[in-house]
Amino acid sequence: MSIDRRSLQILANHCGAAADAMAFTLMRTAHSAFVKETEDFSCTLLTAEGLAFASPRTFGAPWYSGIDYGPVIRMIDSYEEGDICVTNDPYSGMVATHTPDLHIWKPVFHDGKIICFVGGHIHNTDIGGAVPASLSRTLTEIEQEGIRIPPLKLVRGGRMNEDVLRILRLNVRAPEQNWGDLKAQIASVTVGERKIHEIIARFGAETFRDGMQAMLDYAEDQARAVVRSIPNGEYFFSDFADEDGEGGVPCRVALTLRVQDETVELDYTGSDPQVAASLNMPTGGHARHPLVLVGLTYVLFTLNTDLLMNAGTLRVARVVAPEGTVVNAVAPAAVGMRSLTCMLTQIVTFGAFSLAMPDRIPATSPGGNAIMNVRTAGWGGRPVMASIGPVGGGGGGTPASDGPNGAGGAQAFLKNTPLEITEAEGPILFRRYGLWPDTGGAGRYRGGLAAVMEFQVFSPDTVVTARNRNRSVFASWGVRGGRAGSTSRFLRNPDTPKEISLGNTDLLRCEPGDVVRVIGPGAGGYGDPFTRDPAAVASDVRRGFVSADAARELYGVVLRDGAADIAATTALRAARGPAPAAAHFDFGDARRAFEAVWSAPRYDALTRMLAAQPVNWRHYLKRRFFAAVAAGEAAEHDLETQMARIGASLLGAATDAGGARP
């Protein structure tokens, strides 16, 4: 049977089922919570060249559907039947993107030749290194992030390489768990291999071989059709992480999106140099690295929810990610928290596509979804480590509906932890969990409200971490008249004389009795709030999502007895006059103030000068530039001259020291 378009979906169903079977095997036999609860894993069928052509259909991490294992596959000289290879090194082939992700791949032979590979990864809870769980924003070198296994054969012709295991076990904090997870991965690829043989028996080797390509081609055609519907043009968008490290300055990710007929180019030139913190993304500048194309995958799927997602999907795209930047870091940059930066690449992708298709792309979800953990002592002094759930924002307003509250958009793949379970596990008492009013950006379609979590702790030396926090400075933007959402907050002892606002920090040491409140960032709205249905505003007020004051000020809606007073509302809205010509985006006050200084031309000048410097100097110089500008150095000159002067003085000193290029 030759594979044609009419019957392609049948083969696709069988391949999806094979990937599902791998995932179920993994979930059934893995030991760690990352697999069973947060589903931070992938299982993939790969062509003989290493391109992903099928993934589990409903679970697993959503970032890897288009992965290319080619670079690591080619790092092994030759394969024989029964081989299994692994790596977790972010800098070998750039398939693993931080050290806890252990990737595995296995060749599948038919008639003595490799017909395809099966592979996947698990996020190990700990892989050794400077801190438990191996991840911290404060780490600066990859060597601090745990043991690294270069691409190698863990199993050669069916025989386990025990030496590798012995080294691994000696270097991690919970070796039994890693070993349990690794066994689950081996079981998973073994099932995958068997399933491939079943598919070959069912469809024939020729059909299967053609079919793999046909599935990639089909996904490519679907993606091309979507891209064809997007107006040609060049669209620039940038956004910022609040900090480029502990106590740092903002970190910029910039994107120029070029849509040309059926293809897109994502050019990240203008993104900040790699940082001395673990926020860097190891992509190797690969033209289709999945990590810098997550946002594109979301956009394409959103525009066609029937999309078959595989490496073919990404063929419409080409990425430019300049070396030495946060989107293409070079060794030894730390990369553990690259998810925060990856979220920014998604956000700038959504922003650029919003410029291209304002009618079809929602405002973004904010990013900065804080992963809350509490380390405290139980009633009998026993240590308690509680993962108490994500606290983030909602989804952005869309062209047709409000953003979902509490979690939405590209950031709603995590489940929360039931409060009752956390309280039953140890001395943590929740005082509030829900939505915080007036956090969603106003709009014709409102942004989703942010979540709030407030709890009390009772032991000395309790440590609260809020990994991934962001948006405490820069708000999540609104679109086409929709307003930005509110910023995130992290408070100790709120509403008391002892209240302390913790800014953008992600770590807090508490005393007994301390109350901690975390409020996520709200998502931006879509469209002019003065055109929002007054009944929807009244309903929001009744539901406690929007205050009466905000209804009046932001939406121009007057309420009487819980309902909208239509006559008064019409009058109030008319008093504003014709709708102001809104900018495409509302970025909120903090970014407006920041960009009044750090305008696009200033950033261009900075990027140009830093790009000419050695990688290891760039982050240092960037911070010096920020300090100089803040101190008003050479402020009497125009922008270009001022930047050139600052550059000359900084680089002069650096060159004298023998580091920077003159």
Next chain:
Amino acid sequence: MSWRVGVDVGGSFTDFAALHEADGRLVTLKVFSRPDAPGAEIEQGLTLLREHHGVAPERVATFTHGTTVGINTVIQRNGVKLALLTTQGFEDVLEMARLKIPQIHNLYSRRPDPLVPRDRVFGIEERIRADGRVLTKVSRESVQAAHAALRAAGAEAVVISLLHAWRSDAHEREVEAMLAEIDPGLPVFRSGGIWPIIREYERSITACISGYVQPRVSSYLASFEATLARLGVPAAPRITKSNGGVMGVAQARAECVQMILSGTASGVIGAGFIARRCGFPRLLTLDIGGTSADLAVLTDGEAGYGTGEVIGDFQIFIPSVSVTSIGQGGGSIAWVDEHGVLKVGPRSAGSLPGPACYGRGGTEPTVTDAAAACGLIGHSDLGYSAVRLDVAAARAAVGRLAERLGAGIEETASGILELSVSAMYADASGLISRFGLDARAFRLLAFGGAGPMLACFLARELNMAGVIVPPAPGVLSALGGLVADLRNDFIRTVYAGLDPGVERTLQDALVTMRRDAVTWLVEEQGFRGEPAIAVSAEMRYGGQSFEVEAPIDPRWIEAGDLAALREAFHAEHERIYGHADRSAAVQIVTLRLVITGETPKPALPRIADAGAEARPCSVIEVHMDGVRQPVPLYAREDLRGGHRFAGPAIVAQPDCTTCVPGGFDIAVDDHGNLIITPEGARA
């Protein structure tokens, strides 16, 4: 001379099974369901039973009934206007749910609107801690304020779901008492009373669904009882439950949540009955109807149980017979995308308008239409003239797709069937991997209106040992109701380390549950036999967030033998996941008890020995496996025990059609089951 009658109201059809208690004769029929006039289908069916089979209503000794009225109320969102009272500070529990959105790659994806909108959720000033101690007493003022507000908001009933009601429902009872004082007419539901599990969202949504459907289900049951009385049925009806058992109408009206998935559960119970009687140890059951396709695992006739079954937009967390959806059934619509790729679903023609060939206004080609266009079905009337297949309409609908594909009608129809089987294969294979089953050791027991039509094709993809088609596959849910036992679940959430000191808690819980269970069975259900009690515990390793349910011997609890409990957990964990850590701490989350009062079971009739070869009634031209071929058509009623014939073959009967492709042998056993086995395998 009395009859047992089971009736199952499904989305598309209402199925009737009547069993003659003396001679074991089983008669069946199907009529269209009447969501517009619930109860009308009961009357129509009983009338037809009398006319065609002489089943006189006054001779009906037992009457069991399953209905989708509860689940439809949730799907159509037309339940009562509810209010929800929560602990102050946690009013957004339904808004937040478990956060995750349904389609994680779709930027427009949203969680479904909550069943109770936020403006009818009110916080109560009170707080109980995880260990059951009171931190803040119930504030009467806050209850009064909440009451005034919920009435002002127009709520007609209220659900109380306070934090840690799994540990202590004292505050929920206190609030309930206060409300009864203030507003005696207000219906009140308590989360701790409905199903006291730990996890605030899961307990709250279960209680809300129960409250939401209650008035509609209750009034339906009242009119159902009135219909039976009017028709002169003397038996007190029993209602089938999601847990595969039955209960009296009084309990059903009070605890509507118990019957919400009774239709799917009854089918599996009917299949289990046949499996036990006929000795099939390992089965997957395949139930394909007009709007659903479900798979379940039966081991020695025993169904698996689970929680978290899907009801419309939500999950419900009471114990239910565990089924896995593998598609939308015969009503799934086929289409062609802009790249010329043929697709089936996820859109469905549903029960209305349904497939084009049902002639009820459907025009889009469905899986059922594809089968009709291939000539596989339509060889006997469905349900006694109530439903006739319009093959021309099916061909026209499929023809429009064929034109787009540039292919023939039959070729396109075959493609639709093959594709829909491959989609079911994909989901079924997920279930098989999830439970770590070896499909080659299992047979597929097919039922539902479209199960036998597709079962052989699915079994072939899954490499299964064969297919079994029971005598009345189209009405197995109705039969399941006939043979179901009285059954009720009890739970105590313990949530404690399985360490010395916990023995007393477990003993107290066991004593209370046993007492409640016996009261239910003997006093409320009037059971006069020996109750069967099964105890199990949900346990987990400390720090894990999911539990494993292990059967336990109550004597271990009585004797305080924690080691035995721990070992039961390790062994079950090892069985499911392939590993156990016997040095790790074990937590016990819940203690569960199931009480069963066995109802008398009918003997399945044995049918006469064949004595002669099976004779087809005709040879028809059909399109099967992509090839046009002559295929013998057998009438099911002509088949006798000992008959053997080879595929390809089609076996037609009033409630469904069995399609057997080439490569399978068919044998009829002496209960009338079709035992279909791949050629060359041992039958």
